Amino acid sequence: MGKATGFMEYTREKASERNPITRIKDWKEYSSPFSDETLSKQGARCMDCGTPFCHMGMEIKGATTGCPINNLIPEWNDLVYRGNWKEALDRLLKTNNFPEFTGRVCPAPCEGSCVVAISDPAVAIKSIERTIIDKGFEEGWITPRIPQNRTGKKIAIIGSGPAGLASADQLNQAGHSVTVYERSDRAGGLLTYGIPNMKLEKEIVERRITLLTQEGIDFVTNTEVGKDITAQELRSEYDAVILATGAQKQRDLKIEGREAKGIHLAMEYLTSTTKSLLDSNFKDGNYIDTEGKDVIVIGGGDTGADCVATALRQNCRSVVQFGKHPILPASRMPDNMWPEYPNVFSLDYAYAEADAKFGKDPRQYSIQTTKMVMDENGDLKELHTIQMEKLKDENGQFFFKEIPGTEKVWPAQFVFIAIGFEGTEQPVLSQFSVNTKNQKIDAKYGEYTTNIDGVFAAGDARRGQSLIVWAINEGREVAREVDLYLMGATVLS
Ligand code: FAD
Structure with missing residues (x-):
């Protein structure tokens, strides 16, 4: 634990936000990361509780508490307090493929579960996360991790939102050959064409897509599966398919x-x-x-x-x-x-x-x-x-x-x-003959298997319109299940 008395000495600060009157004149992000000094003090506010509820994500009656991807929050809070930035980044990336997205736009259910918040404002976890990852990119610590060995297995992922991207990242790192199909002209799903630029600048999304491409993932944009390429073609070409098509059918x-x-x-x-x-x-x-x-x-x-x-x-x-x-x-x-x-x-x-x-x-x-x-x-x-x-x-x-x-x-x-949103669009699903339930793909949380062998589902397409952090959670977990399905054992957590 960093500073035992930190939560009593320092008050919560939010990442600084630009003046509302100035910022509505442009489309740039409205918030910015902490300075090094503020970051250290904000990290010091973490009590490193015996039971870190912030780290333990779950859904109770439709509401999220704690971090769905189990971010190692007390660990990196302590590391930034001590100025160990690089180590903090390593710990952050251990559980979160894309902290640059969640650090900007996650509603931060972790902060809603912070024990400090019983008496004081919660630790500024989200802003700390964002500051660590922004520093990582600025310092050049984040470089392409190109897998050394390939398994020879091929996986098609339909949809390039955070669920598709997280599963692609995990499966590529496990050595599989991954192709992501996206019907839009740009990859990113709602990260690109949903969440506006002032909340999440699109250079940030593009930077990640470029990195994933350098690491070996193929992105095929302007291609709607079910129309430009059929389910049958994909099934014969690939060893497994993940449906990460989102839930963009609007009410x-x-x-x-x-x-x-x-x-x-x-x-x-x-x-x-x-x-x-x-x-x-x-x-x-x-x-x-x-x-x-x-x-x-x-x-x-x-x-x-x-x-x-x-x-x-x-x-x-x-x-x-x-x-x-x-x-x-x-x-x-x-x-x-x-x-x-x-x-x-x-x-x-x-x-x-x-x-x-x-x-x-x-x-x-x-x-x-x-x-x-x-x-x-x-x-x-x-x-x-x-x-x-x-x-x-x-x-x-x-x-x-x-x-x-x-x-x-x-x-x-x-x-x-x-x-609101009604669920995922149907044409592609009927081509794959996957069962749906309440306009979502019928696949159990934690398993992600559909009624069709070798076809998996994750993210909003399975869960209904939700949050980026849940999409990342499901993307990581479906990757583990696909790895297990293809290899009989898994190297993914
Ligand atoms: P999506 O991001 O929806 O991606 C699915 C992708 O699949 C899309 O790109 C789509 O074009 C593609 N696709 C679909 N069918 C096909 C096909 N047949 N062939 C090829 N490609 C296909 N969450 C937060 O945590 N914080 C926020 O601030 C926030 N703001 C939001 C603002 C808006 C306006 C909206 C709509 C949502 C917001 N969300 C937010 C929710 C969040 O964006 C979603 O929960 C998340 O993006 C879901 O990820 P996903 O990968 O499952 O699906």
């Missing part, structure tokens, strides 16, 4: 006026914005532009918050976010008494920015959209809502009821629908 709103021009699914908005930024710095005009317009985001989760922050950077005239049934702490109703996650899904950045620009919180709670109205050209003109009341029935179940007289009309030229 839509079936409501009067939905066909009006200006109403989009959130992912159409976020994806087109990032692609245009990367392709041409917006010169191609191939994105949905909200400049000077009134924007409404329907949905109170992190996808919705990312739409708010994107519209602010486009210089929208106004932005409001509706949450009918808040499921995340940051979008909760004022009567929600549950403690907040220290990092609240990285949502608050968007609200701080909206507050700085317009002087108010964009969130509206317990509100229900009743219809969308368009003008004579079919363009969206306004949105009608009613306020909802949250009540309990005789069985103690919550339900929402409209409050008469609270009808309201909102001017809007753009609406972005961010009300």
